[in-house]
Amino acid sequence: MHLSILKAFNPDFLVEMLETAHYFEQWDKLLYTADILHSYAQRIYEERLYCKAMGMTIPLIRMQHPLVYYFGFSQQMRGVACQHLGNYKQARDSIYKYVELGWLEDLGRDEQEIVLEFRHLAKVNLYAVEILSGKTDLLDDYVRFLQTYPKGLLDGLVVIMQTALCYRLNVDKQLSQLTDDISKIKSKQDKTEESQYRRFCFLMNSYNMRTT
Incomplete structure (x- = not known):
């Protein structure tokens, strides 16, 4: 999805959509929206890296959470959807993507706490996938x-x-x-x-x- 289109999305509205889809067990919608949120986070992160490398001012985007949260939450919700659809391989793949988010640059104390929380979530969710798969x-x-x-x-x-x-x-x-x-x-x-x-x-x- 093109960056200009992605930037038109409100990431916190996408989070609300994910929470609603999860509540009503709309797994296909959960997958679709999670992918959009992850693409959004990825493109915004790439833009920040580019601006930093070029010595440009990093655009300020209004978000309720640090960017690392949207990386983790999108993959968490994608893993949940795959788990409920019985696709345990894809669920594992999603879990492995948020088990360690420390690769993102310029993480402060609050961001590190978010990384730690997703690490705990990944561990409990990986247990679930392994157990459900036999x-x-x-x-x-x-x-x-x-x-x-x-x-x-x-x-x-x-x-x-x-x-x-x-x-x-x-x-x-x-x-x-x-x-x-x-x-x-x-x-x-x-x-x-x-x-x-x-x-x-x-x-x-x-x-x-x-x-x-």
């Missing part, structure tokens, strides 16, 4: 990681239940290790978590019906 021996390691990373807990619970149903596994032990954390989710949810929590409850009910 490496169920990683479940115990996954649970231990979720206990240290509360932000990934709800998505992780969905992955555990999907794995249990897909591979006909008993995951009572893993769930018991997360009982206290599940109780906290029940008592405290924000709006963005409601859909995922309902999904977890649906999968949990299906699992209980299967095991009774």
Whole structure:
């Protein structure tokens, strides 16, 4: 997509579109919009490098987040879409693109924190992709990681239940290790978590019906 067209986009509006598509599980739309956001971030970054190399003033673009955030978020959402569509190879490829964002130049302290956050997300999401693709021996390691990373807990619970149903596994032990954390989710949810929590409850009910 041409730079002049890309620059006409508002990256924060694209983020909102991605969040909405994720909430309503519109995976094809999520893929399409994630690719646009990543192309936007890439072209703006290239323009900044060019201006820096030529000694020109870097254009000021109004954005709510540092540019590194849009690199990471676009690939994160692309990986999520691929995972839900069952395309685990492409999901891995997307994860590998945000597991290490430190290659971007001129990262300050705030940007480094964003890099670290995406590194944690990449680790938990790579666990999910590997487990869903059949490496169920990683479940115990996954649970231990979720206990240290509360932000990934709800998505992780969905992955555990999907794995249990897909591979006909008993995951009572893993769930018991997360009982206290599940109780906290029940008592405290924000709006963005409601859909995922309902999904977890649906999968949990299906699992209980299967095991009774």
